[in-house]
Amino acid sequence: MSDITKFYSLAHICISLIGGILLLAIWYNIRKRFKQFLEEDDSQKRIDKGLLYLSISLFIWVFSGTWIYLGHLFAFDTMIIYDIGYSFFSVINTLVLLLALFYFDFAPRFLYKNKKNTIILTVLVIVISIMTFVLIQNYKDSPVINGIRISSVPDLILSCFLTYLFMVSFYKTFMNRGLKLVAVISVLAFLLMLVSQTPDVFVVMNDVMYGNLIKIIAKTTFISIFLVLATSWVIQLALTPRPSEMTIKFLDWSLVKITIPSKEIYDKTIDFGSKTTQYKNLLKFAVRRKCEKGEGQYLLVSSGGEIKSQTYLSRIIENMNTILQLPSISRLERKDLFTFMGQGKYRLRVIPENITIDPILLEEFNKTS
Numbered sequence: 117m118s119d120i121t122k123f124y125s126l127a128h129i130c131i132s133l134i135g136g137i138l139l140l141a142i143w144y145n146i147r148k149r150f151k152q153f154l155e156e157d158d159s160q161k162r163i164d165k166g167l168l169y170l171s172i173s174l175f176i177w178v179f180s181g182t183w184i185y186l187g188h189l190f191a192f193d194t195m196i197i198y199d200i201g202y203s204f205f206s207v208i209n210t211l212v213l214l215l216a217l218f219y220f221d222f223a224p225r226f227l228y229k230n231k232k233n234t235i236i237l238t239v240l241v242i243v244i245s246i247m248t249f250v251l252i253q254n255y256k257d258s259p260v261i262n263g264i265r266i267s268s269v270p271d272l273i274l275s276c277f278l279t280y281l282f283m284v285s286f287y288k289t290f291m292n293r294g295l296k297l298v299a300v301i302s303v304l305a306f307l308l309m310l311v312s313q314t315p316d317v318f319v320v321m322n323d324v325m326y327g328n329l330i331k332i333i334a335k336t337t338f339i340s341i342f343l344v345l346a347t348s349w350v351i352q353l354a355l356t357p358r359p360s361e362m363t364i365k366f367l368d369w370s371l372v373k374i375t376i377p378s379k380e381i382y383d384k385t386i387d388f389g390s391k392t393t394q395y396k397n398l399l400k401f402a403v404r405r406k407c408e409k410g411e412g413q414y415l416l417v418s419s420g421g422e423i424k425s426q427t428y429l430s431r432i433i434e435n436m437n438t439i440l441q442l443p444s445i446s447r448l449e450r451k452d453l454f455t456f457m458g459q460g461k462y463r464l465r466v467i468p469e470n471i472t473i474d475p476i477l478l479e480e481f482n483k484t485s
Contacts, residue, residue: 124328125185128335129178135339136174142346143167150353166219167349170342173212177335180205199252207245210274211238217281222288224281225460244270268317279310286341293348298341305337357452359465365472366402369480370395374436379446386439394432397423399473399481401454401464406471414461421460429454429462 146167183201187193214237217223226233251267283306290299312331357378365373370388372395374381388395400422405413417423429450437447454462464471473481 118324120324120328121188122185124332125181125188127332129181129185131332131336131339132174132177132181135342136171136178139167139171139174139339139342139346142343142350143171146346146350146353166216167342167346169212169216169219170345173209173216174339174342176205176209176212180209196253199249203245203249206248206271207242210241210245210278213278213282214238214241217285220285220289222292223285227281241274244274263318265317268313272313272317275310275313279306282306286345289345290348293352295344295348298344298348301337302341305334305341308334309338352451357465359467360470362453362466363470363472364402364466366399366474366477368474368477372398376448376452379442379448379452381440381442381446384440386436388435388439391431391435393428394435397428398432399477401462402466402471402473403478403481405464405466406468406473411461414457414463416460417462418460426450 180202183198183205184193187198187201192198214227217227218234227237247270248267251270283303286302286306287299290296290302308330312327312334315327355378357376361377363375367373367385370392372386372388373383374386375383401415404415415422417426417429419425423429433448433450433453440448442448453465455465456462
């Protein structure tokens with residue numbers, strides 16, 4: 117093993133270990149401080165474990181890096197046990213990353229749409245890893261054919277798929293949180309991670325020094341993006357109004373009065389006017405939240421649901437901000453009024469006790485719905 121390779125391996129282990137510890141510490145602190153807030157829904161206590169799985173993936177990088185380093189150091193990297201360990205860590209890391217993406221509100225919907233898709237993705241990852249292991253064994257004597265390392269091709273294809281998922285998920289997440297520059301950097305970081313793997317397949321591109329330098333930069337940026345994600349989540353939670361402090365009153369058709377102290381909104385009356393669809397959708401959420409229990413409080417927001425698109429939720433918030441003319445720091449966001457429960461389900465965050473609906477209005481609504 118060359119000195120450059122040793123340096124890269126040890127740097128990879130140390131950077132991943134520090135990143136994993138920091139991310140785990142942030143997640144634990146968030147869980148401790150905001151536990152009650154995150155568990156506000158009695159029927160489905162859903163603590164976001166996305167950061168936890170991301171931190172676990174970094175610790176798996178530590179184990180896999182240590183395994184590779186020891187394999188080269190004690191010269192058992194040509195033995196079958198080394199290949200088994202390499203494939204094992206690859207499978208576990210990929211599955212953990214997919215589990216992390218499951219908890220992202222803006223991840224592609226097929227990741228959490230149903231259990232069948234989860235099983236399919238898990239089987240796909242395992243099959244590709246087995247293919248990689250088999251190809252390593254079959255092409256042991258001549259691993260490179262026409263400048264291509266055959267055993268690394270399946271892993272590169274899987275990496276392309278994962279890169280797409282991460283780019284979409286992180287870009288939408290950071291854009292939603294107003295971090296446009298970080299959103300762009302995250303896309304570049306994931307692309308750089310993918311580029312750093314190409315020399316493993318196309319050996320003509322393999323330059324030991326620059327190849328390892330790109331990998332170090334890519335992984336350091338990758339981990340930094342994780343830490344920014346954790347920090348932005350803390351800020352998001354701190355600025356999100358608590359359900360118990362908000363009140364909403366439906367006075368008449370198109371008229372709503374709301375109070376959100378953390379946003380400096382006190383008994384503000386909103387007249388939706390001609391925006392009847394927005395008003396009806398908001399009223400529908402309020403009726404479900406106040407009158408139903410458990411999963412009956414949710415509304416399915418999808419092409420086949422009761423509300424056809426998430427755009428309708430965004431329009432409610434945009435119209436309220438326009439009418440209230442709030443300063444930028446107090447502007448409402450979709451997450452302030454609506455809780456995403458997974459699988460396209462949303463629920464009004466205001467607790468039932470703080471929702472008031474005029475009896476005549478409720479009667480009229482029930483007749484028309």
